[in-house]
Amino acid sequence: MPELRKDPVTGTWVVIATERAKRPSDFVKSGEKETDTKKGGFCPFCPGNEKSTPPEVFAFREEGTNPDEEGWSVRVVPNKFAALEPGVAPERHEDSLHETMNGVGAHEVIIETPEHEAAFPELSLEQMVRVVEAWKERYQALSTDKKIRYTQIFRNHGPEAGASLEHPHSQLIATPVVPKTILEELEGVHKYDTNFGKCIYCELLNRELLEETRIVYASAHFVAFCPYASRFPFEIWIIPRQHQEEFGEISSAQIEGLAGILKEITGRLRNTLQDPPYNLVLHTAPYGSDKMYHWHIEILPRLTKVAGFEWGTGFYINPTTPESSAENLR
Amino acid sequence: MPELRKDPVTGTWVVIATERAKRPSDFVKSGEKETDTKKGGFCPFCPGNEKSTPPEVFAFREEGTNPDEEGWSVRVVPNKFAALEPGVAPERHEDSLHETMNGVGAHEVIIETPEHEAAFPELSLEQMVRVVEAWKERYQALSTDKKIRYTQIFRNHGPEAGASLEHPHSQLIATPVVPKTILEELEGVHKYDTNFGKCIYCELLNRELLEETRIVYASAHFVAFCPYASRFPFEIWIIPRQHQEEFGEISSAQIEGLAGILKEITGRLRNTLQDPPYNLVLHTAPYGSDKMYHWHIEILPRLTKVAGFEWGTGFYINPTTPESSAENLR
Structure with a gap:
């Protein structure tokens, strides 16, 4: 196992x-596999x-x-x-x-x-x-x-x-x-809450709605925007307007809202970038966590290659501003 | 700028x-660019x-x-x-x-x-x-x-x-x-030093030399091995035997040793996996750091795709044991 x-x-x-152990020959030219x-x-x-x-x-x-x-x-x-x-x-x-x-x-x-x-x-x-x-x-x-x-x-x-x-x-x-990325995010949320007494994701959402330049689409229950420090061209986060820690708390009305904004956003990506490859990932609080969090979805188009600099440092180079990505997707 | x-x-x-700002059309089919x-x-x-x-x-x-x-x-x-x-x-x-x-x-x-x-x-x-x-x-x-x-x-x-x-x-x-990845590593080294009064990379090296199963190649100044928690198939770390914080401290004898082991290891990768794509990254202490570190090189072959699970969690799925990777490279 x-x-x-x-x-x-x-x-x-x-x-x-x-179980899926592979031999070296299994990897040869695997990059070209369709x-x-x-x-x-x-x-x-x-x-x-x-x-x-x-x-x-x-x-x-x-x-x-x-x-x-x-x-x-x-x-x-x-x-x-x-x-x-x-x-x-x-x-x-x-x-x-x-x-x-x-x-x-x-x-x-x-x-x-x-x-x-x-x-x-x-x-x-x-x-x-x-x-x-x-x-x-x-x-x-x-x-x-x-x-x-x-x-x-x-x-x-x-x-x-x-x-x-x-x-x-x-x-x-x-x-x-609990995966490392989620531990890091919980820590970031906790730190902000300690300093400012607020949920950082709620604050991010307020700021994005105020500045408008990175908003892609806003509906009754969700807002989609290209984050300020986007790691990738056309990176999009979808955040519920309501402060909600765990994805499991999503209501029926929100489910319909999420379905609608997912259709809208993936459709815009498909039209704007001719069906680009992407990873969509849901971030949520761990089960039974007593720490503050705010679940959301991150869509990461795979248009650039992650290479040595990124692997060495955890720094990303993004050749496109999130402001222009958002404008193109609006 | x-x-x-x-x-x-x-x-x-x-x-x-x-400066390199791109339009959506620049990304279309960029994945296929050679x-x-x-x-x-x-x-x-x-x-x-x-x-x-x-x-x-x-x-x-x-x-x-x-x-x-x-x-x-x-x-x-x-x-x-x-x-x-x-x-x-x-x-x-x-x-x-x-x-x-x-x-x-x-x-x-x-x-x-x-x-x-x-x-x-x-x-x-x-x-x-x-x-x-x-x-x-x-x-x-x-x-x-x-x-x-x-x-x-x-x-x-x-x-x-x-x-x-x-x-x-x-x-x-x-x-x-100072990049995030390096801050994390410095923190990990510091924690181990606090608990055990030793450099964790020196200890890793000792353990690898003792267990032998993940060693790829060892020379007078450097040891190359597939790390215990390898994120990628055929991932290889090259670590100087001498505890040395910063890459800038490398001696002439070590430079010759590093040149030799780089030739050897990249040659073995090329032969075993038919010239696979890889990222080679040097990890070193930040300039003027007073924190313990031990510089080393990580070679990350790009044989598997990093996808939604990895992006969401920082967890990696490796379909090959480092022990079998090392055996194939020996």
Whole structure:
């Protein structure tokens, strides 16, 4: 089973997915590999092929249809090549240098539509609502597992963004430790709250609405903007107007709002940049956290390469101002 | 001129390179762009084309030859599209949310050989020594500029690793703030020293030499190994055996040793993985730091895609154990 290892200097966690262990020849020219398409091939996410995935854990289905058969509109299944696995007892070992855990957690795929060729922004609002509802459903279901501390929901679009199957899908990975990025953000929020007695994300939102120059789209429940210190060209954050710590607290009205703004924003990206590759990542408070946070979504288009300078320093070079990105997307 | 902006939550710095501001159309299909090759084209780094780069700031040259003419073996020039620029007074502005600086610093290219087609591992040992000496020369020269806090030396190999020119070269970017990644590492070293009264990198080295399973190559002055919590397949760290805080302290004997192990390790990567793309990054203490550190080099092959999960969490999924990577490279 997969193994978690922690870097002793920086605290970065790594999943060593030994099950999928690869030989050097597997990596040769891997950079040129294209997304597997249906062309002449087989798509495990298409209707009719339900038996080729692990059994579904959730689905929206027509009345009278059975699990792992046709008739679904959104279907959630464990990832066949899971980075982390449920149903095992956690084990942790530590010495003065190294910390390791077994790969307890979950790795699931949210198949967003039965239609292989559908473009995400062109899903109907009703269908997009179901996708967000499926995210919430699985997010909450996993919260009852006491071994799980955090659930990362994300969407990789395009091969350059790491998508290995073309059929529209998002994923979630639930981890037995709180990830480093979230710890850092919690620390940042805490520091601001200590200094100013306010939520920094609420303040950011107020400032963006006041300055207007980086706003891409604002609706009743959500605001989308290119952040002041955007790491990437056309980076977009979507933040709920209401101060809300955990994604699991999202209301029905907000789900409809999120579905609408996701359609709008991914559609604008698609039109403005001719269907660019991107990673969409949901940031939320860890389960049961008593620390201040404000959940949000970050969309990171993969238009520039992250290279030596970025890897060495954690500094980013962005050849485009967020102000001009926002203007182009408005 | 470029502008530095700091993310208020995480402290991540971004260089907004407004000079190179791009329109959406510049990004379309940018992922498919190949490295500019000499084929039918023009290489600004080849001998005879010295006037097409900014004037050189350092070179090893044949006696009697003039700057910015032929006759050099290694040549260092400012980057024509510099992310940061020298010779300006630093300005810093801060309010309760946003921190910004002008883009003071330096961005230079180390042209490693006059031969356009040369493979880095096949440079002669003598030539590789000159490359490392040029790194040290520029590293130290920039240390005298009081505006500069850190110099990042790095090497991007292959288009997937962000190299935009084929001619062998490395780069350096000198920054007016200490980068986040280095601050984190300094903190990790400090914590270990507080708890155990030892340098964590010295301890890691001892442990690797004792366990042997992750060692790739060990020489008199340096040890190369795949770290226990490797983020990437075939990730390799090269650490000096001697506890040494700053790269600038490297001795002549060590320079020869580093040249030798760089040739060896990049050669093995090239042979084992058929010339994979990689980022090579030098980690060192900031200039004038009084904190414990131990400089080293990290080589990060770009064989897997960094996707939504990694961007969201700072967690990495590595489909290969460092033990098997090391075995394949031995």
